[in-house]
Amino acid sequence: MELGPPGGAGPAEPGPRLRGLRGDDRAASAAWLSEASAGRRAPSVAAVLPAGGSGERMGVPTPKQFCPVLERPLISYTLQALERVCWIKDIVVAVTGENMEVMKGIVQRYQHKRISLVEAGVTRHRSIFNGLKALAEDQPNSKLCRPEVVIIHDAVRPFVEEDVLLKVAIAAKEHGCSDYDLEFGTECLQLALKYCHTKAKLVEGSPDLWKVTYKRDLYAAESIIKERISQQICILMDAKEDEEHVGRCLEEMLKKELNHVKVTSGALCHAGRDLQQIILEQCYNFVCVNVMTSDFEETRKLLNALEESNLSILYPVVVISVHFLDYKLVPFGQKMEHLMQIKEFAKEVKKRNILLCGLLIYYPQDEQKLQESLRQGATIIATLIKERSFGLVGQLMVA
Amino acid sequence: MELGPPGGAGPAEPGPRLRGLRGDDRAASAAWLSEASAGRRAPSVAAVLPAGGSGERMGVPTPKQFCPVLERPLISYTLQALERVCWIKDIVVAVTGENMEVMKGIVQRYQHKRISLVEAGVTRHRSIFNGLKALAEDQPNSKLCRPEVVIIHDAVRPFVEEDVLLKVAIAAKEHGCSDYDLEFGTECLQLALKYCHTKAKLVEGSPDLWKVTYKRDLYAAESIIKERISQQICILMDAKEDEEHVGRCLEEMLKKELNHVKVTSGALCHAGRDLQQIILEQCYNFVCVNVMTSDFEETRKLLNALEESNLSILYPVVVISVHFLDYKLVPFGQKMEHLMQIKEFAKEVKKRNILLCGLLIYYPQDEQKLQESLRQGATIIATLIKERSFGLVGQLMVA
Numbered sequence: 001m002e003l004g005p006p007g008g009a010g011p012a013e014p015g016p017r018l019r020g021l022r023g024d025d026r027a028a029s030a031a032w033l034s035e036a037s038a039g040r041r042a043p044s045v046a047a048v049l050p051a052g053g054s055g056e057r058m059g060v061p062t063p064k065q066f067c068p069v070l071e072r073p074l075i076s077y078t079l080q081a082l083e084r085v086c087w088i089k090d091i092v093v094a095v096t097g098e099n100m101e102v103m104k105g106i107v108q109r110y111q112h113k114r115i116s117l118v119e120a121g122v123t124r125h126r127s128i129f130n131g132l133k134a135l136a137e138d139q140p141n142s143k144l145c146r147p148e149v150v151i152i153h154d155a156v157r158p159f160v161e162e163d164v165l166l167k168v169a170i171a172a173k174e175h176g177c178s179d180y181d182l183e184f185g186t187e188c189l190q191l192a193l194k195y196c197h198t199k200a201k202l203v204e205g206s207p208d209l210w211k212v213t214y215k216r217d218l219y220a221a222e223s224i225i226k227e228r229i230s231q232q233i234c235i236l237m238d239a240k241e242d243e244e245h246v247g248r249c250l251e252e253m254l255k256k257e258l259n260h261v262k263v264t265s266g267a268l269c270h271a272g273r274d275l276q277q278i279i280l281e282q283c284y285n286f287v288c289v290n291v292m293t294s295d296f297e298e299t300r301k302l303l304n305a306l307e308e309s310n311l312s313i314l315y316p317v318v319v320i321s322v323h324f325l326d327y328k329l330v331p332f333g334q335k336m337e338h339l340m341q342i343k344e345f346a347k348e349v350k351k352r353n354i355l356l357c358g359l360l361i362y363y364p365q366d367e368q369k370l371q372e373s374l375r376q377g378a379t380i381i382a383t384l385i386k387e388r389s390f391g392l393v394g395q396l397m398v399a
Numbered sequence: 400m401e402l403g404p405p406g407g408a409g410p411a412e413p414g415p416r417l418r419g420l421r422g423d424d425r426a427a428s429a430a431w432l433s434e435a436s437a438g439r440r441a442p443s444v445a446a447v448l449p450a451g452g453s454g455e456r457m458g459v460p461t462p463k464q465f466c467p468v469l470e471r472p473l474i475s476y477t478l479q480a481l482e483r484v485c486w487i488k489d490i491v492v493a494v495t496g497e498n499m500e501v502m503k504g505i506v507q508r509y510q511h512k513r514i515s516l517v518e519a520g521v522t523r524h525r526s527i528f529n530g531l532k533a534l535a536e537d538q539p540n541s542k543l544c545r546p547e548v549v550i551i552h553d554a555v556r557p558f559v560e561e562d563v564l565l566k567v568a569i570a571a572k573e574h575g576c577s578d579y580d581l582e583f584g585t586e587c588l589q590l591a592l593k594y595c596h597t598k599a600k601l602v603e604g605s606p607d608l609w610k611v612t613y614k615r616d617l618y619a620a621e622s623i624i625k626e627r628i629s630q631q632i633c634i635l636m637d638a639k640e641d642e643e644h645v646g647r648c649l650e651e652m653l654k655k656e657l658n659h660v661k662v663t664s665g666a667l668c669h670a671g672r673d674l675q676q677i678i679l680e681q682c683y684n685f686v687c688v689n690v691m692t693s694d695f696e697e698t699r700k701l702l703n704a705l706e707e708s709n710l711s712i713l714y715p716v717v718v719i720s721v722h723f724l725d726y727k728l729v730p731f732g733q734k735m736e737h738l739m740q741i742k743e744f745a746k747e748v749k750k751r752n753i754l755l756c757g758l759l760i761y762y763p764q765d766e767q768k769l770q771e772s773l774r775q776g777a778t779i780i781a782t783l784i785k786e787r788s789f790g791l792v793g794q795l796m797v798a
C-alpha cells in the first residue's frame with residue numbers, strides 16, 4: 001500500500017489512496033468529494049463502530065479490539081483509518097461500561113478526533129442501535145450532527161480504505177437505506193429484508209476488509225502495518241562534500257537493498273523546513289549520517305525535531321545514527337567507547353516511542369572496500385527498520 | 400503450542416501433541432495407536448496433497464505453496480506436519496509439471512520422507528484423482544501401499560495436528576467412505592452425496608486448519624512458526640564456579656523475561672552427550688556463556704556440534720555467544736576489538752542456517768549492578784531469539 005498525502009486533523013498519518021473506481025462510481029465519487037471539499041450540501045455521513053465484543057476466539061482475556069499491535073490497541077488503527085476520511089463527520093464507538101475509561105484513554109493518548117463514545121448493548125445489534133440513537137437525537141448540547149448516511153464498521157477491521165467507504169455511502173444515499181453491513185450482509189441485510197422489507201444493495205469490498213478474529217490475525221495485522229510504515233526512508237546528512245559522497249552511496253545501496261522503498265535524502269542545515277516537510281510525508285524511518293561533524297550533533301538535531309513533531313505518537317519511529325571509522329586515524333576500540341553514549345540517548349527517546357540505534361561503518365581508503373562496507377551497512381539499516389524492535393535500542397552495530 | 404517428543408525419521412522436528420480427545424474418540428484413538436505401534440493390522444492410511452494451484456489471490460507470481468516462510472517453502476511445513484504422524488504411511492503430492500523439479504528439490508533439501516510425487520490435474524479434483532490412482536495401483540515396482548483410508552489435505556494448511564487427522568481417519572474407517580475433505584466439505588462432500596449417494600461424516604476441525612490464501616496469511620504463518628520455535632532456550636556454560644553463578648542468574652532473568660518459555664541449562668564439558676539430548680528435544684535457541692574460558696572456545700564447540708547434527712536444516716538456529724567484561728581488568732575498547740572475530744564465525748555458520756550474535760555484558764563488582772546488566776542482557780537475548788533475523792548476524796550487542 002502506498003502512502004499518500006495526509007488527510008484530516010490530528011498527528012501525521014498514512015493517507016488513503018482512492019483505488020479502482022471506474023465509470024459511474026468514479027463520476028459519483030468525484031461529485032461527492034467536490035461537494036464535500038467545497039463545503040456545499042454534501043450528504044452527511046457518520047460511522048458507528050460496534051466495539052463491545054469479548055473476543056472469545058482470540059484465546060486471551062483482552063478483547064481483540066484492545067489487543068496491542070506495535071504497542072497500540074487495534075481499535076486505534078481502525079479509528080485512524082476512518083478519521084482520515086474527511087467526509088465522515090462523526091465516529092461513534094460503542095464499548096462496554098467496563099472498557100469506557102480505557103477507550104477514553106485511547107482517544108486521548110493517540111489524539112483521535114471526531115470520536116464519540118456510547119455504551120455497548122448486550123449484542124452487536126443493540127450496540128449499533130445505541131450508536132444510531134446517539135446520532136439521531138437532536139439534543140441542543142449534543143456534539144453530533146444528525147447524518148443522512150451511517151456506515152456500520154467493525155472495530156477489528158483496521159485496513160478499511162476510503163474507496164470502499166465511498167462506494168457504500170453513495171449506494172446508501174442512492175438506494176435510500178440508512179445503513180449497510182460491510183460484512184457482506186450476514187446479519188444486517190437479512191434483518192433489513194425481513195423487518196423492513198428493504199432489499200439492501202450489496203457493495204463489493206476488497207480483501208483489506210478482513211477481520212481480526214484469531215491471534216494469527218493480530219500477527220498478520222502487525223506485519224502489514226510494519227510493512228506499510230517501512231515504505232519510506234529519509235537519509236539526513238550535512239551538506240559537506242565528504243558527507244554527501246558517502247551519503248549518496250549509502251542511498252544507492254539502500255535503494256538496491258529495498259528496491260520498492262522510497263529513499264529520500266536531505267540536509268539538516270535547513271533542518272527546520274526540510275524536516276517539517278519530511279514529517280508531513282509520514283516518514284517513520286531516519287538515517288542520520290555523521291561523518292565530519294562532532295559525533296551525534298546531527299542525530300541530536302533530528303531527535304529534537306522529532307520530539308517536537310508528535311510524529312511518533314501513532315507509530316514507533318526508527319532512527320539510525322550512522323558513523324564512519326577510518327581506523328588509521330582513530331582506533332576502533334576508542335571509537336566504540338565514544339559512541340557508547342548512544343545508549344543514554346536511546347534510553348531517553350525510547351520513552352517517546354523513538355527507537356534509536358547506532359551504526360559504525362568502516363571507511364577505508366579503498367573505494368571498493370568502502371562500497372562493501374556500505375552494502376553491509378545498508379543490510380543492517382534495512383533489518384533494523386523492518387524489525388522495528390524495542391529490544392535493540394541503543395545498540396551499536398558494525399558494518 | 401508446546402513442543403513434544405519427536406516422531407518419525409528425518410531431522411529433529413517439533414512433535415505433535417494429541418489434544419482434546421474425549422470419550423469414544425479417546426478410546427478409538429488409543430486402540431488405533433496401540434495397533435499401529437505394535438505393528439498389528441491397523442488400518443493403513445495415506446495422504447494426498449493437491450498442490451497444483453497457482454495462488455492467484457496471493458498477488459505474487461509464486462504459487463503460495465512455494466512461498467518461503469523463514470526461507471523455507473510453505474509446503475515443506477505441511478509435509479513435516481504429516482510426516483510426524485507415524486501411522487500415515489505414504490504422502491502423495493500432486494504438483495504441476497513445471498513445478499516437479501522444484502518439488503523434488505524441496506523433498507531432498509529438507510530431507511522429507513515417505514513422499515511420492517504425481518502430476519497435478521487441471522482442477523483440484525483431478526489432482527486428487529491422480530493421487531488416488533497412484534495409491535490404488537498395485538504395481539509390483541510401485542513403492543506405495545494400497546491404503547484403506549486416504550486423507551485429502553491442502554498443501555497450504557501447514558498447522559494440521561495429529562488429533563484432527565486421527566478423528567478423520569477413524570471416522571472414515573467406521574463410516575466406510577474412502578476420503579474426506581478437511582475443508583468442511585464444500586466440494587468433496589457435495590460430490591460424494593451427489594454422485595455416490597454417500598452421506599459423508601463431517602468431523603469438527605480446529606482453528607489450526609486455516610488455509611494460507613493471502614499474503615497476510617504468510618505473515619501469520621511466519622509469526623506462528625517463529626513463536627513455536629522460540630519456546631525453548633538452552634543455556635550452556637562451563638561447569639566452573641564463576642560461570643555457574645552468572646549462568647544461573649542469566650537463566651533466572653530469562654525465565655522472568657519470557658515466562659512461558661522453557662529455559663534449560665547444561666555444561667558443555669559433557670558436550671557430546673548433553674548436546675545430543677538437547678538437540679533431540681528440538682531446541683533452536685542457544686545461549687553460550689563464556690566467562691573464564693578463552694573467548695569463543697565454548698561457542699565454537701557448540702557450533703561444531705550443531706553443524707554435525709543437522710538441526711538447522713528445517714529452521715534457522717539462533718546462537719548467542721555471551722561474554723563478560725570487567726572493565727577494571729580489560730579496557731572496553733580492547734574487549735570489543737577482540738570480540739569482533741565473531742563476524743567471521745557468523746559469516747561461516749550463516750551458510751548452514753545458524754544465526755550467530757555476540758552479547759557483551761558488564762560484570763561489575765557491585766551485585767545490584769550485575770543484576771541490572773543481566774536483566775538488560777536477558778532482554779537482548781529474548782529479542783534476538785524472537786526476531787531470528789539474518790540481517791544482524793555477527794553483531795556484538797552490549798548490555
